[in-house]
Amino acid sequence: EAQTGISAALCRLSFDNFLVFWRQILQDCVDVSARFCEYASLIQATATAVLEGPSAASEGPEPELQRLFEVVMKSYLQKVGVLLQARQGEHRGLKAEDWKRLLRVSHTALDQVRAFQERCRQRLSRGKETHGGADVRVEVRTHLYAQTKAIIEEFDKKCIERVEVALDQERWERTDVPLQYKTILEQLLGKEHRLEMDAVDQGVERYLHVDGVHFLVVPAVLTLIQLLNEYVRLCIEFDALPEVVVQRMCSLLKFFNGKARELVLGGQAVSKQVLRKITASNLALCSQCCGLVGQILPSLQGHLHGLLSAEGGPAA
Incomplete structure (x- = not known):
């Protein structure tokens, strides 16, 4: 209209x-x-x-x-x-x-x-002693809440699409890790990081290191980590709706897990002609990526819990 x-x-x-x-x-x-x-x-x-x-x-x-x-x-x-x-x-x-x-x-x-x-x-x-009266702000605040939620939903939709594209193109072969992902990972988990990292360090590493554990990675899981960090930043920006952002983040993780399982264990990467066959190396790398996500989750949960507590949201 x-x-x-x-x-x-x-x-x-x-x-x-x-x-x-x-x-x-x-x-x-x-x-x-x-x-x-x-x-x-x-x-x-x-x-x-x-x-x-x-x-x-x-x-x-x-x-x-x-x-x-x-x-x-x-x-x-x-x-x-x-x-x-x-x-x-x-x-x-x-x-x-x-x-x-x-x-x-x-x-x-x-x-x-x-x-x-x-x-x-x-x-x-x-x-x-008198009653405080009705809150005259409620109408505008309702519109602000609704539009903030719509922005989060649009952001989430784009993230799902990016993960889907990354997984559909994934050949499950090891890739080097740009050093900037060390900074991204530290931001994601709420740890101290060196702000000059992006500008100075342009090299790569063979592994992604999480709490002393080394993981081989594929491009799709690096995309996932980058997007998860963007969700955390969104959670900080929209402090009135952190629980909505966290719910969407959980949905993204479930989508990644389910899609990866279908492609590798379910053989869809072969039926879609991305891979000729599922090799032991492909399975091992998929397992490494799942292990990486599993290693990240406890620290990520702790970081989000701290954000929600600081902002007065429900601790989840």
Whole structure:
């Protein structure tokens, strides 16, 4: 369905230009919440002066002013959420670092709106215990959550495709390991690494070393390690949805394991004419790759557990 009007105009914007627009719209929301907070205080002061005397103890306009703040800001942010929703298709394929910029701008502004809501409540309560009120940010936050999840799903889809292509082309012959994979592996497992590694060391090694164990590898398993590291980075970037990223990572591992089993043990590499026959060497290398993944998993699980715990997510 073709979009028209403001939705079409928003979809034509580059991401950077939309981010400028989005930042301004959210700043307008913050400004409106600040002005309404001052307006409510002014009405409260006027009503208090009018109600001085015997009637001063009666209920003033404070409850209605608090509800009005919630209605006004919730309605405003609902409309703002529609603007974000209009670009959900354009955002689906964004890089994590770009979407992180929008999330940072969004959460900063929404937290400021919430702070003004709380300030308004405290001023109107006149020292009485009152309920915190409805969270007016919920509409925009729902859209942010949904679009973040969609970006993760798109990323996961591309990773599955890359692994599938790598495995379909795999001849199960040993390959040398570029030294950059030492850095990638250390990042994947949450260990210290030398940042200058990529720029300085351009050599290769015969084995990939994991916790003192040496593994022969094939190109497909190197692709898997690289992609797993990208999942970990995504988990850090999207700290509101780490459990979703981890679930997708587990699915990728299951896919790799199942596909490798079908190709080698199931003989599909022969039926697809990638190999003339499955040799003992092919089987040994497949076993080495499975052993490598098995060696990585405990440390990877520990790293992810630490990330989830630090971000307040469920420990899995």
